[in-house]
Amino acid sequence: MTDVAIVGIGMHRFGRTDGVSGRAQAVHAAREALRDAGLRFSDLRFGFGGSHSAGDADTLVSELGLTGLPFINVANGCATGGSALIAADAAIRSGQHDLGIVIGFDKHPRGAFNTDPAEHGIGAWYGETGLMVTTQFFGMKIQRYLHDTGIDPAVLATIAEKAFRNGARNPMAWRRKEISAAEIAAAPMISHPLTQYMYCSPGEGAVALVLCRADRAREYTGRPVLLRSAAFRSRRYGSFEVFAPWLAAERADSPTVEASRAAFEAAGIDPSEVDVAQVQDTESGAELMHLAETGLCAHGEQEKLIADGDTELDGRLPVNTDGGCIANGEPIGASGLRQVYENVLQLRGAAGAHQVPGEPRVGFTHVYGAPGISACTVLTR
Amino acid sequence: MIGNLRTVDDSLFIETAEGVALRGSRCADCGAYTFPYQGGCPRCTGDSMIEVPLSRTGTLWSWTVQGFRPKPPYTGTADSYGVGYVELPGELIVEARLTEADPERLRIGMPVELVLVPFRTDESGVDVHTFAFGEARHD
Ligand SMILES: [Zn+2]
Numbered sequence: 001m002t003d004v005a006i007v008g009i010g011m012h013r014f015g016r017t018d019g020v021s022g023r024a025q026a027v028h029a030a031r032e033a034l035r036d037a038g039l040r041f042s043d044l045r046f047g048f049g050g051s052h053s054a055g056d057a058d059t060l061v062s063e064l065g066l067t068g069l070p071f072i073n074v075a076n077g078c079a080t081g082g083s084a085l086i087a088a089d090a091a092i093r094s095g096q097h098d099l100g101i102v103i104g105f106d107k108h109p110r111g112a113f114n115t116d117p118a119e120h121g122i123g124a125w126y127g128e129t130g131l132m133v134t135t136q137f138f139g140m141k142i143q144r145y146l147h148d149t150g151i152d153p154a155v156l157a158t159i160a161e162k163a164f165r166n167g168a169r170n171p172m173a174w175r176r177k178e179i180s181a182a183e184i185a186a187a188p189m190i191s192h193p194l195t196q197y198m199y200c201s202p203g204e205g206a207v208a209l210v211l212c213r214a215d216r217a218r219e220y221t222g223r224p225v226l227l228r229s230a231a232f233r234s235r236r237y238g239s240f241e242v243f244a245p246w247l248a249a250e251r252a253d254s255p256t257v258e259a260s261r262a263a264f265e266a267a268g269i270d271p272s273e274v275d276v277a278q279v280q281d282t283e284s285g286a287e288l289m290h291l292a293e294t295g296l297c298a299h300g301e302q303e304k305l306i307a308d309g310d311t312e313l314d315g316r317l318p319v320n321t322d323g324g325c326i327a328n329g330e331p332i333g334a335s336g337l338r339q340v341y342e343n344v345l346q347l348r349g350a351a352g353a354h355q356v357p358g359e360p361r362v363g364f365t366h367v368y369g370a371p372g373i374s375a376c377t378v379l380t381r
Numbered sequence: 382m383i384g385n386l387r388t389v390d391d392s393l394f395i396e397t398a399e400g401v402a403l404r405g406s407r408c409a410d411c412g413a414y415t416f417p418y419q420g421g422c423p424r425c426t427g428d429s430m431i432e433v434p435l436s437r438t439g440t441l442w443s444w445t446v447q448g449f450r451p452k453p454p455y456t457g458t459a460d461s462y463g464v465g466y467v468e469l470p471g472e473l474i475v476e477a478r479l480t481e482a483d484p485e486r487l488r489i490g491m492p493v494e495l496v497l498v499p500f501r502t503d504e505s506g507v508d509v510h511t512f513a514f515g516e517a518r519h520d
Contacts, residue, residue, distance in 0.1 A: 114452035125390040127454035129511040136464050139445030147489045192446040237424045246416040247474040
């Protein structure tokens, strides 16, 4: 089996771009990725892509070029981008195709997501009585986690402060203004103990990646990054997930634990070797919990890690170096690919003002979302 | 109608000698519980689920306070309300509204009991009820 390389990356700036459709943002990202790899759309042999609420990815060919290539839509909620990447990885690794593109994009209305319970197989009562609210899940998961680990809730504001600080250094981020921990902690409470500035918002944006068999990567770039593994897992009986009217009395590992373990095993890399990590920070408590669930540290160890500055850009384990979901917002179809884009920048040494020092070699990404799924990747240069 | 009360969904409830309880299911093969009732067992993947009333008392497993009015499909009257997961001993952990929305008066591990509470009124002004948990009264 051949290895897989990422040889082109493109992005449309995250945030709000009035008057530009999600599809137009996707086309922009695709053309940037092709330019980065020195390719034309007609060179590509396959495409995988998707959005949650901005249209079908396969219709992008009307703008990118009608070349007859197989372009397959992927719709997998928060893991849409990750799932498209997994499909591309398999297509290349199996020898089916040599060169192709993945595209993730979205454009969500302002405000929190409103989801129809029926789409999740839950009765209408769940929405009518005010339980179909994602922010509540994150509030209750972190509440229980703080109770179990004894971690000081003040760390939640510190994590969001870092997100805005990194976002301020990232020209592609949505939120580019630093906000102090004190201001974050004093903001209106959305879902106790989480305030407004600790949450990310649904937004807009697009990311495209050009991938090829690794032994041909040098034809397209002087700085190839290897996609060492990409893994996806759904929930087990006993895990605690968003949109759950009930939980089993017995506890099980989250899909994050299983997907990250699978990704590290497939890559043959230990979590301790990671130089830069992008983990799902739907809110700052999620970053706290996912740091341990992914194996990047032990449960309870995060408080010291964060206090020591280890997760800062110049720390031992820089986390969410582009500002994460908190500073970039969460266009569902594009969010997971944003993390990969950021790690490619970091491994190329091309992240500019938010570059991690010390020439990082190993990057890790982690997505978590409804209805209890996780997708992870390991990248190396 | 459950008892004399209009509810958001009568299939969520079951009347017992001790009062109204949540209507769940228990797997005849492996003993796993679910709420609401469902035909398939998420634990052993079988399809031998039996309808059962769930415990009317438990302890608070986690909680939060909804701080802003949710978008539709929410139809309730209150803009802010408590939400929690309640551990029903030996059965499962159920998500529910809480009768208390003051963070100072909520703590993990506190004993709670099931109540039916009005959360909105219908077209003709009749209260529509849902289930909630509130601090257990000492009998
Ligand atoms: Zn069973």
